[in-house]
Amino acid sequence: MSKVVVISGHPDLGQSNTNSVILSQLSQFIDDVEIRRLDMLYPDYQIDVEGEQEVLLGADIIVLQFPFYWYSIPALLKKWMDDVFAYNFAYGSKGDKLKGKEFILSFTVGGPDESYKPLGYNHFAIEQLLHPLEQTAYLSGMNYHTPVYTHSMVYIPDVYNTLEDVQQRAMEHALKLTNKIKAISHSTDNAIRKFVKNWFEEFDQLPAESDFFTAGLTEDVNWKMPDGQFNGHDGFCEWYEIAKATFKPNCDHQVEQIEVHQFGDDYKVNLRIRLIAETFEDSPMEGNEVNMLVNEAWLVHLNKAGEVKIFDYDVQLVSA
Numbered sequence: 001m002s003k004v005v006v007i008s009g010h011p012d013l014g015q016s017n018t019n020s021v022i023l024s025q026l027s028q029f030i031d032d033v034e035i036r037r038l039d040m041l042y043p044d045y046q047i048d049v050e051g052e053q054e055v056l057l058g059a060d061i062i063v064l065q066f067p068f069y070w071y072s073i074p075a076l077l078k079k080w081m082d083d084v085f086a087y088n089f090a091y092g093s094k095g096d097k098l099k100g101k102e103f104i105l106s107f108t109v110g111g112p113d114e115s116y117k118p119l120g121y122n123h124f125a126i127e128q129l130l131h132p133l134e135q136t137a138y139l140s141g142m143n144y145h146t147p148v149y150t151h152s153m154v155y156i157p158d159v160y161n162t163l164e165d166v167q168q169r170a171m172e173h174a175l176k177l178t179n180k181i182k183a184i185s186h187s188t189d190n191a192i193r194k195f196v197k198n199w200f201e202e203f204d205q206l207p208a209e210s211d212f213f214t215a216g217l218t219e220d221v222n223w224k225m226p227d228g229q230f231n232g233h234d235g236f237c238e239w240y241e242i243a244k245a246t247f248k249p250n251c252d253h254q255v256e257q258i259e260v261h262q263f264g265d266d267y268k269v270n271l272r273i274r275l276i277a278e279t280f281e282d283s284p285m286e287g288n289e290v291n292m293l294v295n296e297a298w299l300v301h302l303n304k305a306g307e308v309k310i311f312d313y314d315v316q317l318v319s320a
Helices: 019-029 049-057 075-084 131-139 163-185 188-205 232-246
Strands: 004-008 033-037 061-067 102-108 148-150 217-225 228-231 252-263 266-277 290-302 308-319
Touching (some): 019 061, 033 049, 049 075, 061 163, 148 163, 188 252, 188 290, 188 308, 217 232, 228 232
Parallel strands (some): 004 061, 061 102, 102 148, 217 308
Antiparallel strands (some): 217 228, 252 266, 290 308
């Protein structure tokens, strides 16, 4: 199950008739979820940037839950985004910390559906008004998903709706959001992307034993590298000994691009990887620092337990 972080942007959730219901339902039906109430954490608007960034680093799926205020997000949530989505964290030359994470907007809209049409009093469709948030996801490298939103969610006694109606809509909204999160969490694409992330994080450390890697390889894996081809677990272990003798631990494998495509009953994973590493003086690299760009093509399948297994691994050098 993926780690889900929900950022609640309502400025006073205690006065909410709908967002509070949605969050309550999520806490009941999503197993690994952390709900962060900005109204309680930061009533003074003084955001703990490092703390919030640390939370996002551990998330697989990020959900922004908020009421739609004046065609946008509430001020507290905007302040949170302005501070947390900082240079070299969410964007910039080193700002890849959110790359590959799943991003969902979930919000309540006071006006009825027909008001968000060209002849309605709000004129523009919801999707048009969301373009700045959509672009935020694209710039930070997150995967933007179709938002979950519900109209007619304002309750004003004897003026708009009934409390029972808006809370029923909130329950239905929570169900749609729960189903969306579970669908993303259990998708094959997401499982493969998580595997890729864990794979390179482990490679960065170059552990003494190769068990982690062989567990993700089929027994007859074809391992094709610029310096030769290796077959099976024994072949991989032979190559891995060479890699450990060449590169120092604490490498930096940067996943610059990832594409997952179904390939018959299997999946093809195309990757653009940048490796930044220090090398040993007695290696073929002679102690020189490496900044290497490669294209990788994997063929993988999922076994009955849902585990990713690589059966073909092909690395092509782009630049060194």
